[in-house]
Amino acid sequence: MKQHRLKRLYGVLFIVFCSALAFVLVYFAIRDNVNLFYSPSDLFENPPQGSNAIRAGGLVEIGSLKRSTDSLEIEFIITDLKKSIPVNYTGILPDLFKENAGVVATGYFDKSKMSLEAYQILAKHDENYVPKEVKKALEK
């Protein structure tokens, strides 16, 4: 490569390097907020300070879902298979919400009871796509 082009190549690499450095610095500044939610283990290790709303995420523990018969109130447990957090919620649920499926709950965390008073429930589905008929056949 000719001398002047080599120089420009270094220029190009320098731009990419500076930009990467900027992204890394931004990452260090917002490190604590990059994760969308805390896992139950995170909440036990490092309970959130202050009274702001937080998000907890994991799986809905099998057998933990209790629905009220006369209101939209529900109770369930979010687990990451190591620790678990009980959650209270009143309202409409997304279609994919069910036991043993992923969930992200937003709400106020009670440190004394290690439980969450949720005001929003989001369903988190996984990356597996299987035809309905195949799954039915497998479950038989």
Next chain:
Amino acid sequence: MFQALKNFYHKLGSYPWFYKISGKVIPFVGVLSISLIVISSVWGLFFSPTDAVQGDVYRIIYFHVPAVSVSQVIYYSMSIAAAVFLIWRMKMAGVYIKSLAPIGAAFTFIGLLSGAIWGQPTWGTWWVWDARLTSTLVLFLFYLAIIGMQSTFASRKSADTAVSIITLVGVVNLPIVKKSVDWWNTLHQPASISISGESSISSEMLIPLLLSILGVYVFVFFVGLLFMRAEISTREQNKEWFKKLSSNS
């Protein structure tokens, strides 16, 4: 072999050569891309099986995945063009970035929109500030910045230089878009298609998906050629070769 590649590279920089060759290729890729998109859409919407968890709503995958995938590939290719422009001062690279940026922006927008429409019934929300969605929005904003910068310079050369630099600044965001779902807790699930390992989407759903991705890639190639020809004819309208061409036809 190397010499042939080098020749091709030099030819690629020539407007008249590109104009001639692209004119021949365009009808072919146009028909190919439209038929691939029609076939994969019909296959995906009507013939591929219903998903066990999400039901029929998952079929939006046949539009969402091709759009976001091609939007990232376009940006990578624009970054290569930006480096080529800055190092070799190849004017065609400037034409390439200017022509492809609106296409990339459009597909990023389609990806964000189809993702929102998909998120509402499955996750329960149109939008959430998780790392995957936010970094994709950043990608969209880089496209907008590139498009906006085109018209802020008096000379074509300084515009192409500035745009190349901003394109290179944004390329760092692409690995973040790709790896965000693996590095952090996100609402968006990890990738279903794997090149090295086994894909976590069943093959009956995967085949039409790969077809739809291919269709959109060929479509971008097709529209990209059209846009580049339009850009070349704007830049070269007073040149001898172009006048000769238009008087002949």
